[in-house]
Amino acid sequence: MSKENQLIKFTKKGIYCPQGKFYLDPWFPVEYAIISHGHADHARWGMKRYLCTDDSKAILQHRLGTDINIKSISYNNSKTINGVKVSFHPAGHVIGSAQIRLEYKGYVVVFSGDYKTQPDFITQPFEPVKCHTFITESTFGLPIYKWKSEKALQDELQSWVKTNQENNRTSVFFGYSLGKAQRLMSLLDGCDDIYVHRAIHNLNNTISGSGIQLPETKLWSADLDKKTIQNKIIIAPPALLGSRMLKRVPNVATAVCSGWMQIRGNRRWQSVDAGFVVSDHADWDGLISAVKATGAEQVYVTHGSQAVFSKYLNEIGIKADELVTEYGDEALAKAEKETENIVTE
């Protein structure tokens, strides 16, 4: 058995480490799961034991139940499991997100989870990690995806809010409760009062409770007076699009925030007033620079544009193969909705 084979094996339940006897972000119940971050397509129910970063621990407990058997370590510290050295490294994706590094007899595998190379105002920035085998995501693996700087994005969002206010409209942003919501809060901080949906509010309390500072927000509840929220900012999960709760907002202007908004067709599909390109994932240049920085001799490309991205990597001289997993945007959208049990009335 080669060293790589001792470290990772791709099974029906997920990415398995035979030597360590644990799985990375498995999609079926297993004995021992090491979790990259709190999104519902990566952190699922039913594992006998969980291991994650310190920053993710409270999030996982919040979402999967306080009774789960969970342990955590901080970024860049390691824990040895059956001889395999396991450590977490910032992935820049959402609060608490990590790349998972495995080392055994000098051979290193890094599983990226989801990552974003561009720094933002709230997430621990991405750190490249040298390895022999790199398993990378490829959500936005096409050269049409190029993100603006965080500063440019901030100007864009805040000027939209100001224009709305001039026209007496209330700005509503849609983004996932974990990650996008906190990112939007950081981008809009200081602009005006920010109201957040209960799902985000509860998650924010959990995150603040574990010692991470977040911008100040208020709870957006159905019984709030219309005058109170008029012209203010609301952040809500995408499940609220077209909901009854949204209809109660006075003079609403809606914006979807996602990397997919890069394409006009996607913006128009949503039937909203604006689409902003705000992504928690790496853009094309980010993916390539991340892969190159690992120095890996073998790359596996998972969820997203795996066919395109692996073909391109091979063309520029990096050995890459596709890997089919159960992660990805569609799985996330479905799983997030179920996890949050979001009230839209």
Add this chain to the structure above:
Amino acid sequence: MKLFSELISTIEITNKTNAKIDALVQYFKTAPDKDKLWLIALFTGKRPSRPVKTTLMKEWCMELTQLPEWLFLESYSTVGDLGETLALLLPEPTHQLDLSLNEWMTELKALKPKSDEDKKAFVLEAWTGLDQQERLIFNKLIGGSFRIGVSKKTLVNALAKLTNIDANQLMHSIIGNWDINSISFEELIHGKHINYDNSKPYPFCLAYALEKKLTELGETNDWIVEQKWDGIRGQIVKRNNEIYIWSRGEELVTKQFPELVEAFSNFKDDFVIDGEILAMKNNDVLLFNDLQKRLNRKNVTKKLLEEVPVGFKAYDILEFNGDDIREQPFENRRKRLETLFNSVALPEHVKLSFIVDFKRWEDLHDIRNNSRAINSEGLMLKQKKSPYHTGRKKGDWWKWKVDPLTIDAVMIYAQKGSGRRSSKYTDYTFAVKKDDALVTVAKAYSGLTDKEITEISQWVNKNAIERFGPVRTVKPELVFEIAFEGIALSNRHKSGVALRFPRIARWRRDKPASEIDTIETVKQLITAP
């Protein structure tokens, strides 16, 4: 171009017509005169011809970005629009160009006769001097149309809101002959170059679908029944030796149908006639599919005129020698129309819509069921005493269409749509069983809700067999009921049949692919004419 760029951004994000109209009004209030004229020209198809080939633009972009062609094409198939793909792939601008819409259009017009080298220098200079959205618009100005959901009608409604001028008059003005260099915006919208009194149409009288039993309509004697011909409704306006043809969408389509203009010049009288524009050959009405080849053409070539000749069946007369006769009972108007049509010798492709002969209501069932054989959509029932109403009014006119035919078929290919639909798999190809294999019978891209399309797109992503390029071959699993208006034998199709207007009636989640129709059962739907 900043103003124009903002206008396009506002228009394309919204699907509310009123928001589009407001944005246009705002533009007309602030933009320079020439820019306004260009906007009208661009949105009504009065574009100068393309000065730079798309293949060259693609080549220059690949050279600039150093991307392999397959990756360029993969990007293109995801974006679904070439101008937009180029705008997204090109590197960040290095400088800032600020030209007005008129300046850009003037430069582009001058570019046409130049060498490829000169063109390249010009385009590259523009690409590196414009931001992403402006670059997209620049690419669109070069050739493509602005597919952003602004119809002539929307444009006209915006101008009407701005000026309080009658919308039909504005339609005539902007469609009429005008040249950007010899007219001002004010002159254009006030119709300095046209004579609206000659072209003015009436609002169409529209019918509701029949919602009661025939016997509840009363005496058969009080009704006139006609075929519901399946073309486009049109009004022929003839006044002072000028002829205008208006479509139901209140667009002037005179130039698209020269054979009708010629035929109607035979009359001595002036009139406004309502009827159906149809593709016709040797007295027979052809399929709507054939007529479509003639619609929205900038140039009607001689070849096209021969391939798909167009005819007209007259339903009604609204004005005769200057008198508005819409309040007269339909039976009188019909007589007037008959007298008029008997007054001159007409070519055989222009005639009255014949009246269906029947005694008892039950006779109509068979006649309706046979409509398909003569390429009619069903029957029209009109109360003899009815005036020509403005718009849709219940009670006097009813349409009684034939039921569509349906089959159950399985999806075998899926393709992404364009424009708003470019992110989803919205265009599907369906097959039925032929012995042990499958054979394609129809392509359809309408009939599903956005929610269903989203769900199917996700399914396609997971179940695609082919991974590159725009078309996905999928596992034959999803079954759909396909409705269509007609079916004919065809040797141009592998299956041997051609369906007319296929669309998705519903997604048969309850049916496994093993229970779809066979080509034999499909062929049995063909009724001998």
